[in-house]
Amino acid sequence: MCIIFPRKIDGDQHCCLNSFETNSMISITALTKEYSGRCVVDDLNLHVARGELFGFLGPNGAGKTTTIRIITTLTKPSSGRVLINGIDVVRHPSRVKAEFGVVQQHMSLNRDLTIEENLELHARLHHIPRSERRERISELLEYVGLEEHADYLIDDVSGGMKRRAMIARALLHRPRLLILDEPTVGLDVQTRRRVWDLIRRVNSDGATVFLTTHYIEEAEALCNRVGIMHHGRLIALGTPLELRRMTGMVTVEVQNNSNGTRYRYFPDRDAAAEYVKALPDSTKVVMRESNLEDVFVELTGEKVRET
Numbered sequence: 182m183c184i185i186f187p188r189k190i191d192g193d194q195h196c197c198l199n200s201f202e203t204n205s206m207i208s209i210t211a212l213t214k215e216y217s218g219r220c221v222v223d224d225l226n227l228h229v230a231r232g233e234l235f236g237f238l239g240p241n242g243a244g245k246t247t248t249i250r251i252i253t254t255l256t257k258p259s260s261g262r263v264l265i266n267g268i269d270v271v272r273h274p275s276r277v278k279a280e281f282g283v284v285q286q287h288m289s290l291n292r293d294l295t296i297e298e299n300l301e302l303h304a305r306l307h308h309i310p311r312s313e314r315r316e317r318i319s320e321l322l323e324y325v326g327l328e329e330h331a332d333y334l335i336d337d338v339s340g341g342m343k344r345r346a347m348i349a350r351a352l353l354h355r356p357r358l359l360i361l362d363e364p365t366v367g368l369d370v371q372t373r374r375r376v377w378d379l380i381r382r383v384n385s386d387g388a389t390v391f392l393t394t395h396y397i398e399e400a401e402a403l404c405n406r407v408g409i410m411h412h413g414r415l416i417a418l419g420t421p422l423e424l425r426r427m428t429g430m431v432t433v434e435v436q437n438n439s440n441g442t443r444y445r446y447f448p449d450r451d452a453a454a455e456y457v458k459a460l461p462d463s464t465k466v467v468m469r470e471s472n473l474e475d476v477f478v479e480l481t482g483e484k485v486r487e488t
């Protein structure tokens with residue numbers, strides 16, 4: 182039984198929606214945002230279907246957070262249109278807020294309160310009726326595996342527990358869309374995997390998930406589809422496999438002590454082997470399967486940020 186997202190998806194709530202807008206959980210059309218005449222989101226068109234687990238990637242300053250701020254009604258677009266589950270974010274911000282839960286990158290729990298008190302506070306802010314609050318909170322604490330830590334102060338729990346508490350808080354009002362801004366930044370590998378499992382579970386229980394990450398392996402492990410932003414523009418969109426195919430499924434690293442490592446991409450091992458055969462015998466090479474990080478670096482010309 183699905184206990185987390187039992188609400189029905191509304192039908193069309195507006196006239197004048199095109200089919201992309203009707204079928205998408207997030208529908209972004211010709212979105213532009215300028216600050217002092219500088220375009221930081223540039224004619225963005227992106228449609229995320231209901232039920233997708235979508236990864237939004239890009240180097241620092243690419244425009245990801247600005248886009249999330251527009252989706253979550255915190256920033257007004259300069260032009261263009263953004264609909265969440267068919268609802269316009271500019272025209273109906275309060276209705277849109279009921280559609281999504283958001284987990285910000287920075288720790289935004291109240292440190293003077295326990296995990297449970299934080300959820301209680303959020304439930305009140307969202308006007309969840311008192312009769313439902315208790316049950317909903319314990320249901321979610323169990324869902325994220327924190328039922329035994331409910332009365333721990335935020336300062337006394339690990340980074341992974343804080344992140345799971347933030348996810349529980351974001352799910353309290355049963356949103357259909359969960360937005361996560363760098364959900365595992367700063368977590369160790371084991372804890373990160375536990376958060377990944379939780380994100381997968383939320384998605385398989387019916388929520389659309391939209392996340393940003395600087396961990397390319399996170400996008401590769403979790404996302405059905407990814408979009409890569411660079412200088413405010415969406416420069417690639419597809420499944421991780423489609424994007425790898427686009428760059429080349431096989432990577433050859435040619436190591437050179439004075440010039441650093443050069444990367445070459447090939448459609449298959451035969452083509453890569455042909456290239457390697459033509460190199461001088463003393464050249465140090467590594468041939469391997471390409472990954473999403475190769476795609477990212479090749480397209481943006483930038484390394485993934487160190488965190």
Ligand SMILES: Nc1ncnc2c1ncn2[C@@H]1O[C@H](COP(=O)(O)OP(=O)(O)OP(=O)(O)O)[C@@H](O)[C@H]1O
Nearest residue numbers: 216217221239240241242243244245246247248410
């Ligand atoms: N309020 C603001 N006023 C002026 N410029 C801004 C403002 N907010 C963001 N910017 C600029 O917009 C550009 C895009 O920033 P944004 O935070 O959206 O990028 P990002 O892809 O989320 O980067 P990061 O991965 O570092 O979070 C940056 O050059 C940033 O300096």
